[in-house]
Amino acid sequence: MSLDLITTEGHRVTSSTEFDAPLAIRGLTVSYGEKPAVFSVDATFHPGEMTAIIGPNGAGKSTLLKAALGIVKPLSGLISAWGQPMASERARIAYVPQRASVDWDFPTRVLDVVMMGQYRSLGLLRRVSGAHRKITLDSLARVGMESFASRQIGQLSGGQQQRVFLARALAQEADLYLLDEPFAGVDAATEKAIISVLQELRAAGKTVVAVHHDLATAPEYFDRVFLINTTRIAEGTVAEAFTQPNLQAAYGGRLATAQMGAAI
Amino acid sequence: MLFEALTLQLGYNATLVTVGAMLLGIAAGATGTFLFLGKRALVSDAISHATLPGVALAFMLMVAFGGEGRSLLGLLLGSAVTSAIGLICVSALTHRTRLSEDAAIGAVLSVFFGFGIVLLTVIQSMNAGRQAGLESFLLGSTAGMLWNDAVVIALGGTLVLLAVLILRRPMTTVAFDPEFAAGAGMNVRRIELAMMGLAMAITVVGLKIVGLILIVALLIIPAVAARFWSHRVGHVVLLAGAFGGIAGYVGAAISATAPALPTGPIIVLVAFAIFLMSLLIAPARGVLAAMLRHRRFQAQVHVRQGLLALATDQPIYERLTLRLMKRRGLVRADGVATETGHAQAARALLDERRWQVLRSDPAHADAAAHYDGLTPLDTVLTPDQLKALDQGLGPRAAT
Numbered sequence: 001m002s003l004d005l006i007t008t009e010g011h012r013v014t015s016s017t018e019f020d021a022p023l024a025i026r027g028l029t030v031s032y033g034e035k036p037a038v039f040s041v042d043a044t045f046h047p048g049e050m051t052a053i054i055g056p057n058g059a060g061k062s063t064l065l066k067a068a069l070g071i072v073k074p075l076s077g078l079i080s081a082w083g084q085p086m087a088s089e090r091a092r093i094a095y096v097p098q099r100a101s102v103d104w105d106f107p108t109r110v111l112d113v114v115m116m117g118q119y120r121s122l123g124l125l126r127r128v129s130g131a132h133r134k135i136t137l138d139s140l141a142r143v144g145m146e147s148f149a150s151r152q153i154g155q156l157s158g159g160q161q162q163r164v165f166l167a168r169a170l171a172q173e174a175d176l177y178l179l180d181e182p183f184a185g186v187d188a189a190t191e192k193a194i195i196s197v198l199q200e201l202r203a204a205g206k207t208v209v210a211v212h213h214d215l216a217t218a219p220e221y222f223d224r225v226f227l228i229n230t231t232r233i234a235e236g237t238v239a240e241a242f243t244q245p246n247l248q249a250a251y252g253g254r255l256a257t258a259q260m261g262a263a264i
Numbered sequence: 265m266l267f268e269a270l271t272l273q274l275g276y277n278a279t280l281v282t283v284g285a286m287l288l289g290i291a292a293g294a295t296g297t298f299l300f301l302g303k304r305a306l307v308s309d310a311i312s313h314a315t316l317p318g319v320a321l322a323f324m325l326m327v328a329f330g331g332e333g334r335s336l337l338g339l340l341l342g343s344a345v346t347s348a349i350g351l352i353c354v355s356a357l358t359h360r361t362r363l364s365e366d367a368a369i370g371a372v373l374s375v376f377f378g379f380g381i382v383l384l385t386v387i388q389s390m391n392a393g394r395q396a397g398l399e400s401f402l403l404g405s406t407a408g409m410l411w412n413d414a415v416v417i418a419l420g421g422t423l424v425l426l427a428v429l430i431l432r433r434p435m436t437t438v439a440f441d442p443e444f445a446a447g448a449g450m451n452v453r454r455i456e457l458a459m460m461g462l463a464m465a466i467t468v469v470g471l472k473i474v475g476l477i478l479i480v481a482l483l484i485i486p487a488v489a490a491r492f493w494s495h496r497v498g499h500v501v502l503l504a505g506a507f508g509g510i511a512g513y514v515g516a517a518i519s520a521t522a523p524a525l526p527t528g529p530i531i532v533l534v535a536f537a538i539f540l541m542s543l544l545i546a547p548a549r550g551v552l553a554a555m556l557r558h559r560r561f562q563a564q565v566h567v568r569q570g571l572l573a574l575a576t577d578q579p580i581y582e583r584l585t586l587r588l589m590k591r592r593g594l595v596r597a598d599g600v601a602t603e604t605g606h607a608q609a610a611r612a613l614l615d616e617r618r619w620q621v622l623r624s625d626p627a628h629a630d631a632a633a634h635y636d637g638l639t640p641l642d643t644v645l646t647p648d649q650l651k652a653l654d655q656g657l658g659p660r661a662a663t
Contacts, residue, residue, distance in 0.1 A: 066443075069446070070446070071443060087449065090449035091449075093447075095447030097441065097443040097444050101441065101443050102440065102441050103303075106301065106439070106440045106497075107495045107496055107499075107500050108436075108495070108497055109495065109496060113440070116436075116437050116440075116441075119433050119434070119448070120448060120449075124431070172448070178447075189630075189633065
C-alpha cells in the first residue's frame with residue numbers, strides 16, 4: 001500500500017516502507033489546556049537508527065514521546081508501530097521515563113526494579129523463574145550495575161539510578177527504545193556507559209529514540225536528529241538537520257552563536 | 265480478664281469479634297501498604313466517610329420495606345454503594361478538573377459525612393427508639409456481633425487478600441513508577457481504581473468492628489510501621505498484614521473486657537503502639553538504629569582523619585577525635601601516638617596514597633568510583649592489582 005499525503009508544508013509523505021517503520025507519527029497534536037505543546041508533527045523512526053529529539057525547554061520533546069506511547073492523550077494524529085496500532089505492539093517497546101518522575105525512597109531493590117521490565121511476560125501470578133532472573137542480571141551487567149543488584153534504590157547516585165532504569169528497559173527485550181532525557185544529571189562514566197549500550201542496541205538493528213538537550217554532544221552520540229520546537233523543524237542526519245537556519249528556527253534568540261558553532 | 269480475652273476465653277461473642285478483627289487487620293494492613301506507597305493514604309479517609317449516608321439510606325430502605333433494618337449485609341451493601349460514589353467523585357474531580365486530589369478528598373469527605381449525619385438525625389426522629397445503634401458504625405462496636413456478621417467479615421477479608429495477591433505486581437509498578445507502567449501498556453487509572461476499590465471493600469467490611477472514622481488508621485498505620493523494618497515491598501506488605509492482624513486481635517480482645525470500650529479506638533491505639541515501637545527500634549529505618557549508625561560512621565571518619573594527621577605529623581585539635589583515638593589505644597593520654605597508632609597511621613597513609621594514584625589513572629575509573637575517604641583499597645582491588653598499583657607509588661611510600 002502506498003499512501004501519499006502532501007500538506008502545505010510539503011513534508012508529509014508516507015510510503016509503504018515508512019508505514020511499516022517501528023514508530024511512525026502522523027499529524028500529532030498534543031495540548032495541555034489550549035496551547036499546543038506539540039503541533040501537527042510527523043516523524044518516522046527506522047530500525048538500526050539512533051535518533052536524538054532535540055529542542056529548547058518546553059519544545060514538546062517529552063510530550064512527543066509520551067503521546068507516542070499513549071501516556072498522554074493526543075488531540076489529533078495517528079501513531080503506528082510496525083504498521084500496527086501502538087496498543088497491539090507494546091511488548092516490543094521499552095520506555096525509560098525521566099528519573100525525577102519516581103519516588104526513590106520506594107522500598108525496593110535494584111533487582112526488583114529491573115524485574116519490573118519482565119512483568120509483562122510474568123503476568124499476574126507466575127513465579128519468577130531462573131530464566132527471568134538471568135535476564136534481569138544480564139541486563140544489569142550490560143549497564144555495569146550487577147554488583148548493585150541487592151542495593152536499596154535510594155542508596156544509588158543519580159547516574160546509577162539512570163542505569164537501573166536503562167537496565168529495566170533492556171529486560172523488556174524490546175525492539176524500539178524510547179528514552180526521556182537519559183543523560184540529564186548523570187556523571188561522565190554513566191553517560192559513556194549509556195551511550196555504549198544504546199550503540200549496541202543500534203548495531204543489533206533496534207530503533208533508539210532519545211530526548212536529548214545537549215547540542216554539543218548530539219553529533220557524537222547520535223546518527224540522526226529530530227529538531228523540534230512545537231512543530232517539526234528538521235529531521236535527518238546531524239549534518240542535514242543542524243544548519244544555521246534550522247537551529248535559529250528551533251532556538252531563536254535563546255542560542256548563543258558560539259554554541260551554534262560548536263554544534264555545527 | 266485481659267488474659268482470658270487474649271486466649272479467647274471470654275465467650276462466644278468476644279471470640280467472634282477478636283478473630284474477625286484479626287482477619288480484618290491482616291487484610292487492611294496488606295491493602296493499605298499499596299495506598300501508602302502510592303501516596304494515596306487519604307483517599308481511604310474520603311471513602312470511609314462516604315459510607316455513612318449509605319448505611320443510613322439502607323436502614324431507611326429496609327425499614328420502609330417492612331424489615332427490621334438491622335441486617336448487617338444490607339447495611340454494608342448500602343455503605344458500599346455510597347462509598348463507591350464517593351470514590352468516583354474523588355477520582356473524577358481529580359482527573360477532569362484542575363482540582364488537586366487533597367482538595368477533592370476534603371470536599372467529598374465532608375459533604376458525604378455531613379449528609380450521613382443528617383440522615384442519622386432523620387432516622388432518630390422518625391423512628392424513635394428503633395435507631396438500632398447505627399451510631400456504633402462511627403467508632404465500631406463488639407456488642408451483639410452474630411455468627412453471620414463474622415462470616416461476612418472473614419469472607420470479605422479473605423477475598424480482598426486474594427485480590428491483593430493477584431494485583432501485587434501491577435499495583436507495585438503503578439505505585440513506584442506510573443509513567444513506566446503506562447508506557448508498558450498498563451491501564452494506570454484502572455489499577456488505581458482497583459487499589460482504592462480494595463480499600464473500599466476493607467472499609468465496608470470493617471464498619472462493624474472498627475467503625476468508619478478510624479478505619480483509615482487500620483489501613484495506613486500498619487503499613488507505615490512496617491516500612492521502618494524493610495526496604496522491600498513484598499516484606500512490607502507481609503509485615504503490615506501481620507501488624508494489622510496483631511492490632512485487630514489485641515485491640516478487640518482488650519475492648520471485649522469492658523462493655524463500654526469502643527473497639528475501633530482501642531485497635532487504633534494498639535496499632536499506634538506497634539508504630540511507636542517500630543519507629544524506635546526497627547533496625548532498617550528506626551530512629552535508634554539511624555542514630556547508632558550515624559555515631560559509628562562519625563567515629564570512623566574521626567579516627568581516619570586522626571590517623572592521617574598522625575602519619576603526616578600534624579596536630580590533632582578536635583576533642584572527639586582525640587577521645588576516640590585514646591579509646592582505641594591509638595594515642596596515649598598525653599596525645600602521643602602509641603605503637604599501634606603509628607602502625608595504623610602508616611597503613612592509612614599508604615592506603616590514601618594508593619587511592620591517589622588510582623584516582624589519577626583513567627584505566628581505574630570504575631574502581632575509583634568506590635572512593636569515599638574510608639573504604640580500604642584492598643577491599644576494592646585484588647592483591648595482584650594492588651602490587652601493580654604500588655609500582656606507581658614512588659620511593660617515598662616504600663614502607
